[in-house]
Amino acid sequence: MSPRARAPKAAPPAAEARDIPTEVKDPGLVTRRRRQIVDAAVRLFIAKGFHKTTTREIAKAAGFSIGTLYEYVVSKEDVLYLVCQAIHQEVEERIRARLPQASHGAMALEAAMEVYFTVCDEMSDHILLIYQETKSLPKEAMRFVLAHEQRLTDLFADLIRRGVEDYSLRPLNHAEIGLLAHDIAVLGHMWTFRRWALSPRLSLADYIGLQKELILGQLR
Amino acid sequence: MSPRARAPKAAPPAAEARDIPTEVKDPGLVTRRRRQIVDAAVRLFIAKGFHKTTTREIAKAAGFSIGTLYEYVVSKEDVLYLVCQAIHQEVEERIRARLPQASHGAMALEAAMEVYFTVCDEMSDHILLIYQETKSLPKEAMRFVLAHEQRLTDLFADLIRRGVEDYSLRPLNHAEIGLLAHDIAVLGHMWTFRRWALSPRLSLADYIGLQKELILGQLR
DNA sequence: GGTTGGTGAGCGAGCGCTCAGTCGGACAAG
């Protein structure tokens, strides 16, 4: 992953270990172009997969040439990294934006599941992409993905824990709480990769309702 | 996917729509060689992924040259197809081999979950592979994979239905049974792609126990 | 206003290489 000779980045010596060479360009332009790249790449990766998409296609779909693409990105793998990062950020933002704070315990958990499952539905193509291409990421970037997944799971674990503390949920030990949180996270993803079997018979609302029943029924 | 000029398969005109040209060779050798190919490919695909594995590597790992590889296979995609087929067959065989028939209702379901989760653990690398590479399969082959997944799910659905009928489980409608069956199937897979978070805190036996509780607690 | 020189975003032909798939021939058995 050699940085381009033309961009000697004389500024901070080694400040940004991760995050693609930040060069000496207009940072506004850089972020705008990167967003264009990510938008184009997401569409293409979803349609054809990472390996079957060429860098030329990405550049074209983003509205410029390969030369320009490589002004803003160090390698094709970096594009995938940016894409994964963007997707996770969007998932997290959508969830946090819609989470009601006011409620407590069981109610809060129920609301969170509702929000989470809805977001999973909205972004199912993206979530599928993450499942399929995470392994193509370099080691370090993969840790980033897993860390995000863990953070999301922790969100559910916290809600359950709070429910236990205020007695709106039955007592649970550490392991049980962790597992239940993972169950919720995965059951959300399940809607994205089992839609082919599920959605003909079940609406999203039905799905959410039944899964809430399954989890919360176990917790009361 | 151009068939080799050297293998004109003059025999039945279009008998085998799927299933690689069966030529006019010793069928014993063909199946033996194909098994070698599949064994080698599984190992390599698990380690490096489909796209990053070369046909030459597969041939070498199988113990012969590329030329020979292409005597028994029509394309690289076909290797992936054979691999997916073999994995599914193995999963199914292992499960059916260990399923006790004698028991009934809730007991049978519980036993089936135990067996299924154990097989998922044994074959977790293979299941992960399926998740990641199914999309690289040609359309028709993909249907095969989904059909297998459906058959496995139906197995659980049948057990639940029988449990409802003999009153060892509470009454459930069609949609609920279907969803629960999918939940079980996916919860089995979950152990394979969340081991990084789960297994430090939970043994397989713990995992099985808690998940059985979750599902069966809901059904009694 | 006109000229000049500097700057850097953008370009795309093409380099270097990888890799799926081919083919002509070697070799052994019948």
Added chain:
DNA sequence: CTTGTCCGACTGAGCGCTCGCTCACCAACC
């Protein structure tokens, strides 16, 4: 000689990435 099996050098398409170049823009100077 024929047939079945295997070999591996060879081919050519296609890919990621590079780099010499263009050109719009701006500021300085006449």
